Amino acid sequence: xxxxxxxxxxxxxxxxxxxxxxxxxxxxxxxxxxxxxxxxxxxxxxxxxxxxxxxxxxxxxxxxxxxxxxxxxxxxxxxxxxxxxxxxxxxxxxxxxxxxxxxxxxxxxxxxxxxxxxxxxxxxxxxxxxxxxxxxxxxxxxxxxxxxxxxxxxxxxxxxxxxxxxxxxxxxxxxxxxxxxxxxxxxxxxxxxxxxxxxxxxxx
Numbered sequence: 001x002x003x004x005x006x007x008x009x010x011x012x013x014x015x016x017x018x019x020x021x022x023x024x025x026x027x028x029x030x031x032x033x034x035x036x037x038x039x040x041x042x043x044x045x046x047x048x049x050x051x052x053x054x055x056x057x058x059x060x061x062x063x064x065x066x067x068x069x070x071x072x073x074x075x076x077x078x079x080x081x082x083x084x085x086x087x088x089x090x091x092x093x094x095x096x097x098x099x100x101x102x103x104x105x106x107x108x109x110x111x112x113x114x115x116x117x118x119x120x121x122x123x124x125x126x127x128x129x130x131x132x133x134x135x136x137x138x139x140x141x142x143x144x145x146x147x148x149x150x151x152x153x154x155x156x157x158x159x160x161x162x163x164x165x166x167x168x169x170x171x172x173x174x175x176x177x178x179x180x181x182x183x184x185x186x187x188x189x190x191x192x193x194x195x196x197x198x199x200x201x202x203x204x
Contacts, residue, residue, distance in 0.1 A: 002107040004121050007149075009050025017075040017085045018043065018057065019111050025087070026116045028068050036062035038103050039121045040093065040130050045142050047109065048124055049149050052142065053077065056088040097133040097175055099164040102126040124151035125160045128182070132161055133170065135178040140185065147186040154186040 006015060022037070029035065038061075039047075042054030072086040099105075106120035122130065124146050131139035146152045161179045165172050 004047060004107045004109050006047050006109075007050040010046055011050070011053055011078045013075050013077050014046060014053055014083075014085065015111075017073045017083075019114065020075075021057070021071070021073045021085055021087070022111065022114055022117055022119065024071055024073070025065075025067070026114075028071065029065055031116070035065070035117045037117055037119045038106055039109065039119065040096075040127060041088075041091070044121045044127050045145065047121060048127070048151060049145050051145050052138075053083075055084050056086060056091075058088050058091040060091070060093055093130065095133065095169060096130045097161065097164050097168050098130055099126055099160055100167055102129075102164075125156050128152050128157050129161045129164055132178040132182060133168065133175055135175075135182070140182065143182050144185055144189065147189050152186070154183040154190060157186065158183045 026035070037059050039057065039059050041056075041058030042052050043057045043059070045051055046053045067087050067089050069089075072084050074082065074084050077083050102122055103120070105126065106122050109119040109121050111119060121127075128143045128146050131142055143152070143157070147154075158179060161175075161182075165175065165179075168175060
């Protein structure tokens with residue numbers, strides 16, 4: 001099982017706050033059986049890239065859990081700003097574009113001191129795919145950020161997204177358009193990177 005290497009740019013205070021949030025969830029659940037948690041959204045983005053730290057955590061679980069309304073952790077980020085982190089009780093991946101093997105292929109997030117929970121994060125390509133159905137400006141930027149960090153390519157995104165498309169519950173036509181736009185964005189980024197590397201070689 002692959003393990004996620006948390007980005008060096010991720011805020012340690014955020015990671016610690018998330019760890020505390022999971023501990024409190026486990027205490028409130030009071031279950032003797034391990035809970036499997038799958039992270040997506042801004043939390044996953046921050047762990048992978050250090051970008052876009054969000055307060056709400058998008059997560060699904062391997063069984064139904066009653067998330068307490070007061071389950072929130074207050075902390076100060078690296079800049080000293082007071083922030084909070086909590087589970088988004090309205091998050092539902094049913095209407096997202098998601099490959100049928102996304103959970104099976106997710107990578108494990110090793111957090112010290114957590115017992116009773118197995119925490120997984122969607123692979124970068126599945127995280128990108130999950131953003132294609134809504135494809136708001138922030139989703140488009142998140143996909144590009146994953147590409148900038150060399151976590152996905154245009155080819156890997158297209159292959160995974162189009163493999164997931166038959167399982168999408170909504171109208172696939174707008175999603176196919178989103179796939180085309182996102183892949184075009186990444187291809188432009190890849191071409192710019194190749195030109196930059198070529199110039200660097202010519203200067204040597």
